[in-house]
Amino acid sequence: MRCFKPVSVCLCKYTKEIDTGIKFVFLMHTKEFKRQRTGTGNIAHISLKDSEIIVGLEFSHNKRLQELLHDPQYFPVMMYPGEEAWTAKREGFKDAIGNKKLLVLILDATWFCARKIIEHNPFLLELPRVSFYGDYRSIFTFKHEPRPEYISTIESCYYFIKEMQSIDFVDKEINPEPMMDAFKQMIKFQLQAENERIMGLRPSTHNYDAKYTKLKKIPDFN
Numbered sequence: 565m566r567c568f569k570p571v572s573v574c575l576c577k578y579t580k581e582i583d584t585g586i587k588f589v590f591l592m593h594t595k596e597f598k599r600q601r602t603g604t605g606n607i608a609h610i611s612l613k614d615s616e617i618i619v620g621l622e623f624s625h626n627k628r629l630q631e632l633l634h635d636p637q638y639f640p641v642m643m644y645p646g647e648e649a650w651t652a653k654r655e656g657f658k659d660a661i662g663n664k665k666l667l668v669l670i671l672d673a674t675w676f677c678a679r680k681i682i683e684h685n686p687f688l689l690e691l692p693r694v695s696f697y698g699d700y701r702s703i704f705t706f707k708h709e710p711r712p713e714y715i716s717t718i719e720s721c722y723y724f725i726k727e728m729q730s731i732d733f734v735d736k737e738i739n740p741e742p743m744m745d746a747f748k749q750m751i752k753f754q755l756q757a758e759n760e761r762i763m764g765l766r767p768s769t770h771n772y773d774a775k776y777t778k779l780k781k782i783p784d785f786n
Contacts, residue, residue: 575607575750580742583613584725584734586666589632590617590717591688593673593681604704604718604747605672611743612721617672622684632667633691639664642691643720644671644682649695652727660692666733668694668724672717696723703785704751718747748785755780 590605597619609615616628623629633640639661641650650657669688671678682688700723702715715723722743728734759779760766 579746588615590672593677604716608718638667640667641694649693651697652731653697
């Protein structure tokens with residue numbers, strides 16, 4: 565299974581590959597790679613045509629990443645917040661890219677590990693940055709982010725694509741909703757598994773499981 569999940573909770577059937585004309589490259593922290601069954605980076609990867617995952621912590625000498633960054637067909641950018649970050653609404657964004665293919669680097673890690681990647685790779689923030697003009701909140705109810713505006717990897721891709729469609733940079737006929745459908749199904753599976761653990765129907769797998777004894781509400785996302 566490309567989603568690395570057991571057959572009973574496989575997400576592959578909920579995904580659909582889409583071609584946005586943007587190349588997404590996920591810089592996946594080694595810890596995130598070990599927990600791919602609960603991460604969203606891989607689901608984003610199998611949903612996005614011509615996307616790649618590069619695993620590591622130090623990327624300045626990573627052969628594949630350096631090949632991509634120096635390939636003249638690409639306009640590489642780093643998805644990272646900041647006042648200087650480009651958004652779809654910032655004047656001159658499309659002109660800056662010109663005829664090149666947009667290459668978007670995304671850190672796929674917890675926010676703590678994402679900071680570690682930046683500490684080890686300061687050159688990443690020397691690239692042009694992109695972010696959102698919208699104010700989004702994550703639906704990842706199974707996971708608590710340190711700040712409400714922090715969203716998952718797959719949500720970052722989804723909202724970026726939607727904003728690029730708003731300026732006709734990505735074809736509006738392309739439907740990114742299957743990405744979110746798979747994400748929502750993953751959330752349901754995880755919450756159901758947690759409830760089964762609380763009810764004693766499946767064993768605890770982490771030392772901290774004992775702290776969580778209240779059944780979780782499973783959203784229908786309608």
